[in-house]
Amino acid sequence: MADEDLISLTDGGDTQAFAALYDRHGRVAYSLAYRMMGERQASEDLVQEAFLKVWRAAGNYRVEKASVRTWILSIVNNRGIDVLRSSASRRRTQDRVEAQTYTSQPSEAFGETWRNSQGEQVREALRGLPPEQLKVLELAYFSGYTHKEIAELLDVPLGTVKGRMRLGLKKIREYFDSRGMAVPG
């Protein structure tokens, strides 16, 4: 059964369809949550909160906007950013330290060398980015910093941060385009 059908059933209150969605996407959602929160309990709380939103708001899903997986991950990411921004967490402080060393160390987040999966394609695309562009994308997407906060954190002009975001996204897009692959929805 397609994800879209499971969402539709979930919207009708079908707990088994919801469980099937969790079984398909819970792992990648948890992995994203773990990357953002940095520890198990907070990550599980975030995933639980996100999937409760999926349960309550399945009717808001729009197939023309994104795949179900992307929709679920967006919920995890948006909520994770809210949590990170609402707390002066240790994780963000840690990022502040890590941010100072980005020019000399590759990102550990993308250090795995798995092959032939969508995740690997993305990791490969990210490995091709200059470290300073990757760092800006990471700080924004995973750590919830605004572009102005990133500029302060890295001690660079705001225009530089915007430029790195622009070029970073453009290069990821080009990675997929150059291989004739559609950007996964």
Next chain:
Amino acid sequence: MSDERHNPGRDPGRERFEDLKEAYALGALSEEERREVEEYLGTHPELQAEVDDLESVANLLALAPREYEPSPQLRRDLMNRISSSPDATPAADPSSRQGGLWRLFGPGGLAAAAVLALVAIGMFTWNASLQEENQALQGELQGQRTYALQGTGAAQGVRGEVVRLGDERAVLVAEDLPSPPEGETYEAWILRDDVPEPAGLFEPNETGSAAAPIEGSIEGADAVAVTVEPSGGSSSPTSDPLITADI
């Protein structure tokens, strides 16, 4: 990323949009800035597609982190929460609308399907009484872990799992798997440090379902992959993987 057809200098609102759109896609704007972009988009719906495209690229970042397995307790807690949720509505009967293994075993039951497949196809023998066999099955289920399949190309729509049984054995269970071309078969591989080891041949049944034991230990493996190979199989892959499961 400027629009070459547009001269932002003529439209401060557009100039501002061009300046903020990437940060918007990454969720890196303040609330005020985000509202500013969305208000502009509201009056310029022709720009929505461009933003959607940027967001689709930004959202790829969600797939990049190293994968971790959530605890089984998280699933139990979640299901308990929604079962007791006041928002819950009477559940439809999915069994009448679901097919294949899901209809037979229900969501989360692929592990059971895998165990039963092992028994049914006689790849492993339990030389014991019925009671002992049941105990063994229960033990297998308790020790199982699952790894989701990801399909590409002709197998884009495949779904299923590699189910790990105990320390070493594993079964690949798949649905919606197209038949391999005439004269070819599916071959599973265990990947360690990017080196593929043959792990058995299989073909889906007429409904596109397959339950194939993984031949060899997946202990310490990075992934299980599936390629299309000439009938009889190959000693090393001759085509790109159609299906993978990160271990």
